Amino acid sequence: MGRxxxxxxTEKPPGSGNLYFRRKVNGKDxxxxxxxxxxxTYKSEYDRLSKAPKPKASHPSSSLGALVVTYRGSDxxxxxxxxxxxxxxxxxxxxxxxHGHRSVRGVRPVHxxxxxxxxxxxxxxxxxxxxxxxxxxxxxxxxxWRDDNPADNITGPKIGEHEPWPADLLQVCLEEATPxxxxxxxxxxxxxxxxxxxxxxxxxxxxxxxxxxxxQKRRRGGVRKFVAFPMHPLWLDELAKVPRKAVTLLYDRTxxxxxxxAAIQERLRDLMASEAVQSVIADLVARETIRExxxxxxxxxxxxxxxxxxxxxxxxSEVGSLLGMSPDMVRHYGKRARALTIARGAVEKATGGKxxxxxxxxxx
Numbered sequence: 454m455g456r457x458x459x460x461x462x463t464e465k466p467p468g469s470g471n472l473y474f475r476r477k478v479n480g481k482d483x484x485x486x487x488x489x490x491x492x493x494t495y496k497s498e499y500d501r502l503s504k505a506p507k508p509k510a511s512h513p514s515s516s517l518g519a520l521v522v523t524y525r526g527s528d529x530x531x532x533x534x535x536x537x538x539x540x541x542x543x544x545x546x547x548x549x550x551x552h553g554h555r556s557v558r559g560v561r562p563v564h565x566x567x568x569x570x571x572x573x574x575x576x577x578x579x580x581x582x583x584x585x586x587x588x589x590x591x592x593x594x595x596x597x598w599r600d601d602n603p604a605d606n607i608t609g610p611k612i613g614e615h616e617p618w619p620a621d622l623l624q625v626c627l628e629e630a631t632p633x634x635x636x637x638x639x640x641x642x643x644x645x646x647x648x649x650x651x652x653x654x655x656x657x658x659x660x661x662x663x664x665x666x667x668x669q670k671r672r673r674g675g676v677r678k679f680v681a682f683p684m685h686p687l688w689l690d691e692l693a694k695v696p697r698k699a700v701t702l703l704y705d706r707t708x709x710x711x712x713x714x715a716a717i718q719e720r721l722r723d724l725m726a727s728e729a730v731q732s733v734i735a736d737l738v739a740r741e742t743i744r745e746x747x748x749x750x751x752x753x754x755x756x757x758x759x760x761x762x763x764x765x766x767x768x769x770s771e772v773g774s775l776l777g778m779s780p781d782m783v784r785h786y787g788k789r790a791r792a793l794t795i796a797r798g799a800v801e802k803a804t805g806g807k808x809x810x811x812x813x814x815x816x817x
Contacts, residue, residue, distance in 0.1 A: 459499065462487065466535075470677070474502040486543060489669055489677075492653055493701055493710035515598050517560070517589075518553025521545050524592050544585040557598045560590070565604045583607065617756040618749050619742055625733045626724055634720045636691050637703055641751055643688035645758025645776040646680075648718070648751040652711040654702045659684065668777045678777040714751075721751055759786040 461475050465484065473484035485502060488495045512518030524530055525545065530538070552568065565586065572579035583604060590602040618626070623642070627635055640651045649669050658666045665681040698708035705711050724730060725748070737743045755776070762772045769780040769787075778786070 461503070462499070471539075474499065476502075483546075484539070484542070485546060486539060491667070492669065493655075494712045497712055512549075512553055513556075515557050516553060517555045517557055518549050520557050520589060520593050520596075520598065521549040521553065523596070524589055527592065529592065540581065541585050541588075544582045545589070547582070548586065548589065557590075557593045560599075560603050562603050562607060565607050569607075616743070616747055616749055616753050617760060618753050619737055621733050621737060621742075622730070622749060623757075625730055629727055629729050630724055631720075632695050633703065634717075634724060636695055637717050637720070637751075638754065639688055639691045640702060641754035642757055643685040644682060645755050645762070647755065648714045651751075652701065652703050652714060652717065655700050656697070656702065657700065662689075680775065680777040682775045717751065725749065756786045759783060763787040 463473055463475050463484070465471055465473055470489070472487040472490060474487055475482055475484055487502075488498055512522065533541070551571075555564070565583075568586070569579050569583060572582060587602060587604045590599070590604055593599050594602060623638075626638060630638060637648075637651065640646075640654065641648065644651065644654070644664065646654075646668070647670065650666070653669065654664060654666065658664055662684050663681050664684055666679075668678045668680060670677070692702060698704055699710050701710040703711060703717075705716055711717065725734075734743070738745045738747075759772060759776060759778070762775060763769075763783070767775075769783040772778070772787070773780050773783045776783070
């Protein structure tokens with residue numbers, strides 16, 4: 454990428470495309486990960502960090518803030534690789550900024566649960582936060598700042614398998630959703646992309662009816678996947694129903710691009726909790742189509758898209774190329790679709806035989 458000219462922005466490592474906001478804390482450079490420069494939220498996040506007060510240079514002794522600073526200077530932290538420090542460092546920043554005033558000895562399990570509530574709708578981040586907090590408390594025990602770990606018996610939120618949305622559920626959700634929430638669902642269903650990429654999609658990325666862009670999530674080695682997929686007529690029809698108010702396909706109530714995935718996730722939670730949708734879910738449970746307690750997230754639409762493409766006859770590599778998945782992930786996501794395809798192909802053979810002969814009756 455070209456030379457960066459924005460104040461306090463640096464690329465680490467050079468040529469990787471990973472952008473960080475740099476600032477001094479206790480005389481040392483600290484780095485906060487920025488969104489991709491093509492992400493609509495990049496400028497707002499940069500502005501927030503530029504205007505945000507700098508982290509305190511010092512904290513009360515034996516506070517969580519002091520413990521974070523001490524941990525960052527320890528050999529245990531320095532021994533971690535760069536990627537681990539980058540990922541876990543975001544959570545240490547959060548602990549220092551939001552809870553640095555708390556005394557290490559005064560933290561109780563109920564406080565840890567309250568901290569996790571801030572990650573509602575983001576179970577992956579909550580799991581990372583809990584892991585980092587447990588490690589930090591363990592380090593505090595080693596220093597003699599407390600005798601036990603208040604996070605030891607707390608488990609992270611259930612992530613589990615992302616279930617595809619049954620047809621009945623999908624239909625009622627589309628009927629009950631507001632126009633923008635409906636467009637978001639159709640975008641996830643027809644593109645098979647993660648919610649973070651769906652809110653980034655721009656009109657300028659459409660080329661001859663094909664959506665082309667680079668996924669936000671990095672694969673091994675720090676490489677992002679470029680994807681290009683045809684836009685289904687259903688998607689184009691839904692897109693034509695909403696006014697074009699932003700550079701992005703999806704936008705919030707003010708007409709601005711969504712700054713994060715939180716608003717979409719909240720809309721889906723409200724939709725799933727509606728009376729009409731709950732009635733359909735209860736019916737699906739009664740018919741044993743789904744299990745009681747199953748939940749359906751935006752990411753489940755990615756599995757819907759994968760199964761649909763497999764049913765059209767595309768192979769694993771072709772589906773993976775369209776959705777930005779590895780062939781192994783396609784095989785994992787498409788287990789149900791593949792079983793259905795095999796059943797359809799075998800139906801003539803299976804029903805053409807004599808059932809008694811198959812059972813070993815009549816002396817056979």
